[in-house]
Every structure is written in structure tokens, then in C-alpha cells.
Amino acid sequence: MNRKKMCLVLAVIFALNILAITLVASADAASYKKGSTGSVVTQIQKVLKNQGFYGGRIDGVFGSGTETALKGFQKEYGLTADGKAGPKTLAAMGISQGTTKSSNSGDVDLLARVISGEARGEPYSGQVAVGAVVLNRVNSPVFPNTISGVIYQQGAFTCLTDGEFNKPVVDSAYRAARDAINGVDPCGGAIYYFNPSTATNKWIWSRPLIVVIGKHRFCA
Numbered sequence: 001m002n003r004k005k006m007c008l009v010l011a012v013i014f015a016l017n018i019l020a021i022t023l024v025a026s027a028d029a030a031s032y033k034k035g036s037t038g039s040v041v042t043q044i045q046k047v048l049k050n051q052g053f054y055g056g057r058i059d060g061v062f063g064s065g066t067e068t069a070l071k072g073f074q075k076e077y078g079l080t081a082d083g084k085a086g087p088k089t090l091a092a093m094g095i096s097q098g099t100t101k102s103s104n105s106g107d108v109d110l111l112a113r114v115i116s117g118e119a120r121g122e123p124y125s126g127q128v129a130v131g132a133v134v135l136n137r138v139n140s141p142v143f144p145n146t147i148s149g150v151i152y153q154q155g156a157f158t159c160l161t162d163g164e165f166n167k168p169v170v171d172s173a174y175r176a177a178r179d180a181i182n183g184v185d186p187c188g189g190a191i192y193y194f195n196p197s198t199a200t201n202k203w204i205w206s207r208p209l210i211v212v213i214g215k216h217r218f219c220a
Contacts, residue, residue, distance in 0.1 A: 117159025
């Protein structure tokens with residue numbers, strides 16, 4: 001190989017190495033990890049706390065406690081348990097990078113997953129109604145004020161504990177999620193619902209009934 005070709009080969013290798021380093025750095029910068037601070041870290045901590053993984057202070061500082069809690073969340077939901085909140089983990093939490101609010105896309109995906117897990121096989125209006133309950137809770141002073149916060153509140157939805165949340169999402173659930181986000185509310189403002197054939201909590205029967213859709217009773 002002559003000198004000219006050798007220089008060309010070395011130049012190509014150098015360029016590829018620079019590209020690889022840039023891609024790794026870019027991927028790392030897109031994630032939140034130990035040492036990160038800011039509003040997105042605060043939102044991560046809120047989701048982890050609502051879900052029962054985090055018991056520390058919500059201070060916007062990504063420390064060892066947040067890292068450990070995040071690994072627990074990732075293991076629970078089938079994500080790579082590396083303790084870093086990259087795009088996939090943030091999407092699972094319904095969090096958009098660079099903002100303290102859930103992104104519209106993240107909201108739709110997260111809400112659709114709950115609708116599919118809770119109301120798969122129900123009439124379409126019943127699927128929209130489940131989504132509406134989540135939105136009604138967001139607007140209620142007694143529940144968390146974000147979609148991710150409501151969904152990940154410990155013990156709020158059965159699908160998060162029985163595995164249904166992680167199953168493939170039915171197509172109708174995405175349409176139902178968008179309708180609910182756009183204000184469609186077949187349940188008339190309900191903040192609770194349950195299936196009377198499977199309910200084990202006696203308290204839920206005390207809630208004022210608003211409407212029955214499919215197998216679910218929607219209550220105030």
C-alpha cells in the first residue's frame with residue numbers, strides 16, 4: 001500500500017472514530033443520570049415517588065437514591081436497568097425532555113397503554129371513559145396534577161400490577177386516548193370506575209354511580 005492510500009485509510013478510520021465518539025456523547029447527553037439537575041429530574045422524582053419507588057426529597061438533584069429508584073422502575077417495566085433516564089424511560093414515564101410537562105405524544109402513549117390494559121375488549125365509549133377518568137383526576141385537587149402522576153400513583157390502576165400495562169396496546173386505545181385528551185367524556189366527570197364482578201374493595205361501592213358502560217361502573 002503506497003503512502004497516499006495509507007493516509008486515506010487513516011483519515012477514514014479517524015473520521016469513523018470521531019463519529020462514534022460523537023454519537024455516544026450525544027446519546028449520553030440525551031439522558032438524565034447521577035449528577036443531573038433541573039426540572040426534568042424533578043419530574044422524574046415525582047413519577048418515581050408516585051409509583052412507590054422513591055422515598056427521598058423531590059429536589060431536582062439526581063443522586064444515588066434517584067438512581068436506585070429509577071433502576072427499580074426500569075426493571076418493573078421491562079426497560080434496561082442502567083439508572084439513566086434516556087428517551088425510552090422518559091417516554092414510559094410520560095415525560096418530555098426539557099420540560100416539566102408531559103409531552104402530548106407521551107401523554108397519548110401512556111394513556112393509551114392504561115386504556116388498553118384496563119378496558120381491552122370494552123365498548124369504544126368505555127375505553128374513552130377510562131381515559132376521561134384519568135384526565136378528570138388530573139383536574140381534581142385530590143389527585144396528582146399530571147397524567148403520568150395519576151397513572152403511576154401507587155395502587156391506582158390494576159393493569160400496572162397484573163401485567164396488562166406491558167402488553168401490546170390495541171389500536172382503538174390510541175384513538176380513545178386522543179379523544180379523552182381532546183375533552184370527550186362519556187363518564188360524565190367520573191373519577192372512579194370498577195368492574196362489579198371482580199371488585200374486592202367494599203368502599204368503591206359507596207361511590208355515587210354516574211353511568212354504566214360495558215362492564216364498568218363509573219362513579220363520582
